[in-house]
Amino acid sequence: MRIKDKIEFLCGADEGYIGKMNCWQAVAPFSEQYCDFLAAVSEEIMNDLEAREFPDVVTFGFFCRRANLQRMKKEYEERTVVRQVSPVSPGGPYRLGRGVTFHIAPSNVPINFAYSMAAALLAGNCCIVRASSKPFRQVDIVCRCMAAVMDRKEFVWASLVVSIVRYGHDKEVTDYLSSLCDVRVIWGGDNTIAEIRKSPLPPRSTEITFADRYSMAVISSAAILREDNMERLARDFYNDTYLYDQNACSSPRLIYWLGNREDTEAAKEKFWGAVHEFVKGRYELAPVVAVEKYMTACRAALDIVSFRPRVVLGEDNLIGRIEAGCLKMSIIDYRCPGGSFFEYSSEKIDDLQHIARSRTVQTVAYYGDLKDMIREFSIKCGFFGVDRIVPIGKTADFSLVWDGHDLILDMSRIVGY
Amino acid sequence: MINYDEILNIPPYSMACEEKEKFLTEILGELTGHHYERCLEYRRILDAFGFEPGNIKSYYDIPFLPVRLFKEYELRSVKSSDTAKIVTSSGTTGQQVSRIYLDKETSANQTKALTKIVSSYIGKNRLPMIILDSPAVVKDRAMFSARGAGILGFQMFGRDRIFALDENMELDIKGLEEFLEKHAGEEIFLFGFTFMIWLHFYEALKKIGYHPDISKGIMIHGGGWKKLADRNISGERFKEGLNEVCGISRVYDYYGMAEQTGSIYMECEEGHLHASVFSDIIVRDPFDFSICPVGKKGIIETVSVLPHSYPGHVLLTEDEGVILGEDDCPCGRKGKYFAVCGRIKNAEIRGCSDTYADKG
Structure with a gap:
């Protein structure tokens, strides 16, 4: 069987063209041509009836709308001006896409492949994207909308620049696609990364990996007590956690309560009450997940002795809560999906360091006026971990700065001048 | 001290609901205290759940340990020097x-309880016995597999035993013929594992067209239905099939696990699994672990009075089941009767987990 016969070409460059991608050209980040294409895809998605059934597809469409592309471009220019590598500074060094990017999207987040592609296009590259090998309607919808745009005369070129593919776990295919690329982007899972890395990259190619991560939230007890709109906060928290079975790398698993004991007790009751109210009726708890959450509580009790865990029993199994008497880095190993939370309370932020030292820590979500405090503390301590500090409700929002990478800079090269 | 001699003399299906709850609450309460004192791991869990073992109102309230915990931790309430043997559960390769x-x-x-339960089915006398397995399974005694332990546990109910399968899991027809000739007209006890019986006994007999007369046989089999369910073989079909190939009509399934050996749940003439006085079944709603009423499916919790050397007296299994009734089965046995619906299904988890790890 030929390698290309094992690949299902969903959209864009097909078997006749995929190998020729590296003859195409790289362009500057946020090139008008590529932005026009993404904006056209956005319009197509926003006008698609089937897309409306999928909030994640609509969110992607919204991400690619022209106004947002312009906003991201401006942000990028501001970021790079600081580094004096702006593409707009005439006569200075300039940037171009690295060439061909090859993306391996995660199997369980249907829309992720589209963001990875958009980032690579905005950085000025061609892209080959392996969508999840599982069939998802979201993937079909985005591909259909893109194909419609590529059919237009002014965007025919895009069908040579983008190729969305699907194939099973096949090293031969991964070897081949890796041999074509200048940047390989692996959306994680540590095991996936290890598996894909068995396929060699050309000498000059680079790689961006998104490994298994651990995320947490810091909540100001006093701010909770002041909050009038708990339903909105509960919805935000739900979107950060339960919406993806609390299994996204950005989903908080540890809640760090900041405040005096009295406030925190009251805040916990108010917060979890509101979250429970919101989760109830929305989240379908699989029996196997209920057992896993219970198992996690037992494991924590057995493993982390000094931690003095206390299991908080709720009226049902929707929210699993384990209160920790102290913080240990080993808490990071507990990654039970489906709403299993560790909690720690303190009047000071200092104990955050026991966790944030780990390079596994990705997102610190916050609620209350804590942004600067967490930022200062992270810089002062020089943590290996903590790549994102975002408000609760925003942990899953895709951004071009993600997981410690500036995707535009990492997928483009600087030309010295 | 728990008086096991007294307990084990209670006829296994004699106790009705109210009396049994009082009985189990007393024994299981005492066991909870016993393990809390002697098993540090057990104590840590109960402490984490804020459960006080001193004041147990009903055995329904005792925290259950997930069976999987016994796969990950060494849980025991005896010193290593007092450990007589270690039984391992069966597991698919690699698990x-x-x-x-x-x-x-x-x-x-465990042996005594099993004897009480089984002899209420096959009588007190030892019967000529056919083990529907290969002798290879019990050869290595150093580490008991659940299959080996099951055979060793049940073979005491038989005499003049033969293994129906050879080392290669092939049916030993000559041996079987000789055995049946020798014991013509006698009741015969057959024991084996459900899937093995179907694959290596039923299918082998069917294939070669040999139909021995085992109409006076009593068969007890266990080990779960997963593999047969995959082949669309129901309990009914299993019995029918065996009846077709060897005329046997008394075929009893049992439900049990290595984590609670001895206090098994036997199937009755009505096709219902029964809890004996030594154990009980509680079906829990996965949503909140509340007790499911009769007829409602949920996760099976099993309790047993036997585990004294390890804290396995109250366990949450990974099986789903449904209570069919209590004390009123037409077969006349007292206690709860139930059906097992199979393992809880693996859930499709969203999120950016591994694309390779889960072989989707």
Whole structure:
């Protein structure tokens, strides 16, 4: 069987063209041509009836709308001006896409492949994207909308620049696609990364990996007590956690309560009450997940002795809560999906360091006026971990700065001048 | 001290609901205190759940341990020097297995309880016995597999035993013919594992067209239905098929696990699994672990009075089941009767987990 016969070409460059991608050209980040294409895809998605059934597809469409592309471009220019590598500074060094990017999207987040592609296009590259090998309607919808745009005369070129593919776990295919690329982007899972890395990259190619991560939230007890709109906060928290079975790398698993004991007790009751109210009726708890959450509580009790865990029993199994008497880095190993939370309370932020030292820590979500405090503390301590500090409700929002990478800079090269 | 001699003399299906709840609450309450004192791991869990073992109002309230915990931790309430043997659960290749630590007393009590339960089905006398398996399974005694342990546990109910299968899992027709000739007209006890019986006995007999007369046989089989369910073989079909090939009509399934050896749940003439006085079944709603009423499916919790050397007296299984009734089965046995619906399904988890790890 030929390698290309094992690949299902969903959209864009097909078997006749995929190998020729590296003859195409790289362009500057946020090139008008590529932005026009993404904006056209956005319009197509926003006008698609089937897309409306999928909030994640609509969110992607919204991400690619022209106004947002312009906003991201401006942000990028501001970021790079600081580094004096702006593409707009005439006569200075300039940037171009690295060439061909090859993306391996995660199997369980249907829309992720589209963001990875958009980032690579905005950085000025061609892209080959392996969508999840599982069939998802979201993937079909985005591909259909893109194909419609590529059919237009002014965007025919895009069908040579983008190729969305699907194939099973096949090293031969991964070897081949890796041999074509200048940047390989692996959306994680540590095991996936290890598996894909068995396929060699050309000498000059680079790689961006998104490994298994651990995320947490810091909540100001006093701010909770002041909050009038708990339903909105509960919805935000739900979107950060339960919406993806609390299994996204950005989903908080540890809640760090900041405040005096009295406030925190009251805040916990108010917060979890509101979250429970919101989760109830929305989240379908699989029996196997209920057992896993219970198992996690037992494991924590057995493993982390000094931690003095206390299991908080709720009226049902929707929210699993384990209160920790102290913080240990080993808490990071507990990654039970489906709403299993560790909690720690303190009047000071200092104990955050026991966790944030780990390079596994990705997102610190916050609620209350804590942004600067967490930022200062992270810089002062020089943590290996903590790549994102975002408000609760925003942990899953895709951004071009993600997981410690500036995707535009990492997928483009600087030309010295 | 728990008086096991007294307990084990209670006829296994004699106790009705109210009396049994009082009885189990007393024994299981005492066991909870016993393990809390002697098993540090057990104590840590109860402490984490804020459960006080001193004041137990009903055995329904005692925190259950997930069976999987025995795969990941060494849980025992006896010193290593008092451990007589370690039983491991069966597991698919590559999976972790449970390790159950038994002292002499617990091991003996398991045997006694099993004897009481089984002899209420096959009588007190030992019967000529056909083991529907290969002798290879019991050869290595150092580490008991659940299959080996099951055979060793049940073979005491038989005499003049033969293994129906050879080392290669092939049917030993000559041996079988000789055995049946020798014991013509007698009741015969057959034991084996459900899937093995179907694959290596039923299908082999069918294939070669040999139909021995085992109409006076009593068969007890266990080990779960997963593999047969995959082949669309129901309990009914299993019995029918065996009846077709060898004329047997008394075929009893049992439900049990290595983590609670001895206090097995036997199937009755009505096709219902029964809890004996030594154990009980509680079906829990996965949503909140509340007790499911009769007829409602949920996760099976099993309790047993036997585990004394390890804290396995109250367990949450990974099986789903449904209580069919209590004390009123037409077969006349007292206690709860139920059906097992199979393992809880693996859930499709969203999120950016591994694309390779889960072989989607």
